Amino acid sequence: MSTSSRIYLDHNATSPARPEVIDAVSQAMRIVGNASAPHAHGRAARNLVSQAREALGLAMGVCAQDIYFTSGGTEGANTAIHSAVSAGCKRLLVSSLDHPASIRAAEDAGVKLEMVPSMRSGILDVAWLKDTLENWDVADGRPFVSTTAANSETGVIQPVEAIIDLVHEHNGLVLVDAVQALGKTSLLVQPDYMCVSAHKIGGPMGIGALYVSPDAPYSAFMQGGGQERRRRAGTINVAGASGFHAALKALQDITHIRFLRNTLEAGLKAMEPKLVIFGEEEDRLPNTSFFAVPDAANNTLMMNLDLHGVSVSTGMACSSGKVGASRAVTAMRRSDEAPKGAIRISLGYDSTQSDVDGFLGAWAKIRKLTSFVVSPDDACANIQEEKVG
Ligand SMILES: Cc1ncc(COP(=O)(O)O)c(C=O)c1O
Structure with a gap:
């Protein structure tokens, strides 16, 4: 069959991939030029990337200038955890409902890791989190909490706003993995980090984005050229960003x-x-x-x-x-x-x-x-x- x-x-x-995404990717691939180059070809490519960033800012409910293109949700989650640990977070609280992208990155981070339990309903146990934050040992540095906006298996939407408020009351940092939520539920929240991925909304595979709040610590995951304002080394994926943009434009009720x-x-x-x-x-x-x-x-x-x-x-x-x-x-x-x-x-x-x-x-x-x-x-x-x- x-x-x-x-x-x-x-x-x-x-x-x-949506038909309009395939068109946008193939059109962008006809544009000659490295988006970091200063000449007209480079400017044309950069323009496509900027438009995609603006569209993402609207879809994620954050300032476009604070968004960096990544290879997908996995890189976004890894970068956020790497940034928090590099800034001195010594104890990570990761949702037991998270994707392995966050769980494995946290396991690999070389610091203490605790899994935040879920309730039987599939919602993160915010009372457990509150209790843990109230008894936080300052020697562990700033608290770091990771949660998905919506679980990839059950689809249950998490109380992200309440989690962010709670963690911020304790001067902590929050990563929201919005990979499954983008385009399917509202994302009007202000975490410290938020990752998304294009291929979950009919965009191309291999492109995603990470929002980093201006107040949150950031530590580049990869070293190389100074792309993305020195935050994400590697030649920018212009066709991927264009395809992501086309997928965002096609989102509908x-x-x-x-x-x-x-x-x-x-x-x-x-x-x-x-x-x-x-x-x-x-x-x-x-x-x-x-x-x-x-x-x-x-x-x-x-x-x-x-x-x-x-x-x-x-x-x-x-x-x-x-x-x-x-x-x-x-x-x-x-x-x-x-x-x-x-x-x-x-x-x-x-x-x-x-x-x-x-x-x-x-x-x-x-x-x-x-x-x-x-x-x-x-x-x-x-x-x-x-x-x-
Ligand atoms: C909730 C969640 N986070 C992260 C990822 C990883 O995203 P990517 O495939 O873009 O690396 C996925 C993919 O299934 C996911 O469902």
């Missing part, structure tokens, strides 16, 4: 996506009396659903959906090599409700009612089977690479 006739429900892993997601969940509930939808009671990204059925392994379901032409994800399952392991479900302490793991569907700008109908039809067929064609152990063993989408 060609991928064009398949149903794609994995936008949180990556959203297909996604009320219909929420409707499609809710229709899909209603259809599933009608078929599955024991369905558990993680974070259902909370404010979630309108495109995301993370659910489990107690009697079927997520990898088996994913593989069978794949055979029926539907691409979905098991979230971050398999990252520990164990069937059923999901970072979010584990952090929420609800593994008992997903003994065989969970499935994530994530819709996007090009999703339609016929995708939802196709998914529900495939699901119905699969669940009528008495034996599945792929055993969960085989499926997991085949997935060597860690899944972090």
